[in-house]
Every structure is written in C-alpha cells, then in structure tokens.
Amino acid sequence: MSKLIRLFLILLLVGCSKKKNTVNRDFIEIDKLISLSQDQKLAKNAKKIYADSVYQKLLKKKTDSLSRSRYFSLANSYFTLYELEKYKKVSELILESSKDENDTINIAKAQLYIGDYYFEKTQNDSAFIFYRNAEELFSKLKDNKNLAKVILYKAYILLYEKDYLGSETETIKALNLSEDDKTFKYECYVNLGSSLSGLENYDKALEYHKKSLIQCEELKDKSFYEASKAQSFNNIGMIYLKQENFKDAELNFRKGLGIKNIDKIHSLIYASLLDNLAYAMFNLKDNSSFKLFSEALKVRDSLENTSGIIKSKIHLAEYYLAENNTVKALILNKEAYSLAKKSKFHGDVLKSLKLFSKLDPLNGLTYSKEYIQLSDSLYKVERESRNKLARIEYETDEIIQEKEVLTEEKKLIFWSSLIIISFSVLLYIILYQRSKQKELVFAQEQQSANEEIYKLMINQQLKVDEVRTAEKNRIAKDLHDGIMNKLTSTRLNLFVLSRRRDEETIQNCINYINDIQNIEKEIRSIAHELSDDKFTQKNSFRSILKELIDDQNKLFSAKTEFDLDKKIKWDKIDASIKMNIFRIIQEALNNCNKYAQASKIEILIYKDDLENFVLSIKDNGVGFNTNKKKNGIGMKNMSERSESIRGKFKIHSEVNKGTTILIEFPVI
DSSP: OHHHHHHHHHHHHHHHHHHHHHHHHHHHHHHHHHHHHTOTTSOHHHHHHHHHHHHHHHHTSOOSHHHHHHHHHHHHHHHHTTOHHHHHHHHHHHHHHHHHTTOHHHHHHHHHHHHHHHHHTTOHHHHHHHHHHHHHHHHHHTOHHHHHHHHHHHHHHHHHTTOHHHHHHHHHHHHHHOOSOHHHHHHHHHHHHHHHHHTTOHHHHHHHHHHHHHHHGGGTTSTTHHHHHHHHHHHHHHHHHHTTOHHHHHHHHHHHHTSTTHHHHOHHHHHHHHHHHHHHHHHTTOTTHHHHHHHHHHHHHHHTOHHHHHHHHHHHHHHHHHTTOHHHHHHHHHHHHHHHHHHTOHHHHHHHHHHHHHHOGGGHHHHHHHHHHHHHHHHHHHHHHHHHHHHHHHHHHHHHHHHHHHHHHHHHHHHHHHHHHHHHHHHHHHHHHHHHHHHHHHHHHHHHHHHHHHHHHHHHHHHHHHHHHHHHHHHHHHIIIIIIHHHHHHHHHHGGGGTOOOHHHHHHHHHHHHHHHHHHHHHHHHHHHHHTOGGGSTTHHHHHHHHHHHHHHHHOSSEEEEEEOTTOOGGGSOHHHHHHHHHHHHHHHHHIIIIIOOSEEEEEEEEOTTSOEEEEEEEOSOOOOTTTSOOOHHHHHHHHHHHHTTOEEEEEEOTTSOEEEEEEEOOO
C-alpha cells in the first residue's frame, strides 16, 4: 500500500513539474517576442507583427499577475509603434481583469495608460478623468513615483487648455513628490518654464528652462540626451524672442543647432531651431535668414509636420513683406491661413489674420472682424474647457467622498450588527452570573483601585524627591565650586594680615577685599535664579533682548535691528508680559531664519497715541499667501501668547514682499 502511495506522489510531482515547465517555456517565448517588438533595429511593420503575435498568445492564457505584466509590456510596444487603438484595447483588457481580481496597483496603472490614449487623441476631458482616477488610487497606495507622473500629465492637459496657473501648481506638486528621478525633474522644469511663459512671467520661465538645461547634464547616459538638450536651448531662445532679445535668442538657437547630428537625431527639433534662428536673424536685419527659413520649411514638408509648415509660411510671409514683395507674402499667408483653418490650429489662424491686415489693407476691416470673432470664440472655448476640467476634478472628489461615506456606513452596519448579536448572546450569561460575581468584582476593583492610587502616590513622591535632590545638588555645586572656592582663596590671601601689616601688604589685600563684593553679587545671582524671575530685574529686559539680537546677528546672515521706546519703564511692567514679548520675538526670529530668506529684520516696541504698546516685527523675505498657508505651531504660539496679554495679533504678508507681524496690547 505504501509503495502505491509513493508512486502516486512521484507521478503527481512529475506532472506538476511538467506543467510548470510548459508555463515557463510559454512565457520565455512571449518575452522574446515582446523584446523583438521593441527592437529599434527592426522595421516598424516587423515590430507590429511581433506585437500582434504576443497579443494572440496572451489571449489564450489565463489573465493573472504574470500575464498582466506582459500585457503592460505589449501596451508599451503598441504605444511606441503609435498603434493607439490596439494600445487602448490592451489597456482596457488589463483594467477589466485587474478589477475582477481587485488588483489596485494594476487598476491604477491601467487607468494611467488609458488616460495616455485620450491625451494623445487630444480628448483632454476623458484623459483628465482617467488621470484623476489613477491619481486617487496611487495616492492611497502611497506610490509617489506614479503619483508624481500622473499629476505631471494632468499639468500637461492644463497647459494645453491654457490654464497656466493650474499647470504650474500641479507641476510643483509633482516635482515635490519625485524621488530624485533625473528625467522626471527635467520634464517638470520644462513644463514649469512653459506654464510661466504662458503667464508672461518670462524671467521666471527663463530660470526654469535654464534649470532644465543644467538637469540635461544628468542625462548623458540616456539615448534622448542630445534631443533634450537641443529642446532646452530652443525653449530658452523662444523666451528671448518673446522678450525681443533677439541676440540672446540667436545665440541659444545656434547652440541647439551645434549639437552633433541633431538633424538626424530629432528632425522636428532641428527644423524648429532653424526656423526660430531665421526669425531672430530676420529681426536683427540679417538677410541670410531667408536661406534658413526655406531650409526649415523644406524639412517640415518632408516630415509632414503641419503645425511647423504653417509657422514657416507665416514667417516667410513676414520676410517677403519686409522685402516689399507683397504678392509673394500674400500667397504664403493664404496658404498658411487655409492649412491652419483646415487643421483647426486656431492660434495660427489668428496670426495669419493679423498679417492679412498688413498685407491687404483694403480688406483690413473684414480680417479684423474675423480676427475678433475667432479670438472671442477661442476665449469662450478655453474658458469652458478649464471650467469642465475643474468640474471633473470637483465631481471626482465628490464621488470619492461618497464612496468613502458608503464604505464607512457599511462598516458601521457590519460592526453594529456584530455587536448587537454578540451582546444578545452574552446578555443571558452576564445576567445569570451577575448576582454571584457582583461582590467579587467590586472587591477586586476596589483592591485594584487602591493599588493604583498607592502606586501613583509613590511615583509622585519619587518624582518630587528626584527634582528636590537635583536642585539641592545644583545649588550645592554652585556654592561649592564657585562661592566656597572664592571665599577660601580670599581668606587665605587675607590671612597674611595676621603676620604683616606694612603698607605694601595692606595695599595688596585691598584687591581681595573688593573680591568679596563680587562674591556677594554671585550669591545674589543664585538667589535670583532660585526665585526664577530674571524678567523682574530693573533694566534687565533691554539687556536680555540685546543679547538675543546679538546672538541672532552672530549666527544668521540677516541683519537684525531693534529699537525700544525709551519712554517705556520696563521695571514697572509685569514680568509675565515681558516674558511673553520675549518668547514672541524668539519665535518670529526662528520663523524668519527657517523660511523667510530675508536679508533684513526690524523689531520695534513703542507706545501708540492711545498709550497701548505695539510690537512690530518686519522682514524683507520671500513672504507667503496668508489665504492659502495654514497656521503652523509657531504662528499659533505667537497668537496664543498675544491673547494671554490681552493683545491683538495681526500678520500681513505677500509673496516676494516680505512679512510684517503687529501685536497691540494694553499695559496690564
């Protein structure tokens, strides 16, 4: 019998091993096909055949975690091949299977992939919905890498819809979440530069595009390093064009074109650099710009880059207009206008209409009317798009909140039911045994309470004794190490008077007699410490504040100045008020040192016309938006200390305009 059992187990293990090997062989074959579908050396059609083969093989398999990872790789292959419909189909398949198995991480990734599909199709509202759903899931999973990525993609949509402020805000949020991803930082800097350019904050836009150029140097090992660097030079040059700084624009476009093989690495960027360089040279009255305009148009024609062709033709039309060749300029501008209108590039339509009014003054009124009508229409569409995205954000948050409420309600119902059932079962037992156990439980509780009270009393006494002993030791050490040593030294030095009393000896001993006064001061100092009230001493408050300001100026770069109204008699002011003023100033300086980046801080204490005291703390730092920023612990402490002395706490701050804190309080 035992032999039969052993034989059965061996056959079972062999069968399982064969099955496992078959599965592994299948996935090895699929992985090879995926690798071939992404091989840059192969032609596009060959890669498509390999990708389709992967899809057919995966369909025959059970959709589990192993196959889902291959589906994601397949989706990436289709996206690279720009087979967007197949990409979407695979992504939706992943989403459905992930939902069936409650696989949250892959649900989130699939939502992100589908969002990419709609973004590529410029269906921004649909893309925004999927990105928002993915963002919520990645946030719950604390997957900061993917969360940062999806927030940046939302920022791209907001930039496209000309919500530049929203795009800037989302990009900063993504940048703060990024985990030292060098490529991601580059993308964030580029988008911040574009957003700030849209807000016409060209200096700040330039700063971020230059940051992206510096960040490029961290990407030297990447295949897209040269293209990224060329794009950064192009972006910087574009900002200089908008600032009409044509010389710096020309310099940066030339740097971009100077990158080795940029015409072969990325023809679109090469064409853009050529056209932009030509435009900068044209504005600098350099006639050789015509050759570059023509070359850029030729490259864009070969690439069938519609938006680039329109820009090139508009620039050439401007060139011919400057050369007084109105006929040629009019032909090129009409071609650009027709192509822009057909392709629904409304911004370029506006540019061509604006140029028509210069080229064809007789029909200028007609062109102007069309320009105004289109401009108003575009503004309305952009506003509606931004409002739509804001509604999607709001409604998605509402749905999430409703789901959370329903989940909480379900939990509440479940636990309530469980408690009621448990209570019903236990109620009989409790009532049955209650009479017998009541006295015993009471006695045990009483004993336990007594023991607890006794322990608390012992612990409290121990703490009191510890504090008392520590304080005694400190005072003893101060008396022994300081005063007793000095008294002993003085006594020994004065002892010589019992032996000699000549004039020289007496003169030497006078100095030691003076030391007795210093010892007296030290004893008084210890007595003051025991009273724990350094703020009650006359004129001490001014010196305490001076010491605080001196330390501040030594330790920090900001120059701190303070001025106290000489009319204020600090010795007559309650010590608690002085202590609270001191702590408020301390906290304000701490905040300045941490956050303000200030070069100057001014502290004033004076009396106003109503004889109220006013404390003013002002810095020239970066400031902040008081409507958006939440009060931290430091701000709360300053406010509470102001209230404790019946003061009114006010704070005024603006971004890049510094911060002012004002506290008005009566003398109590």
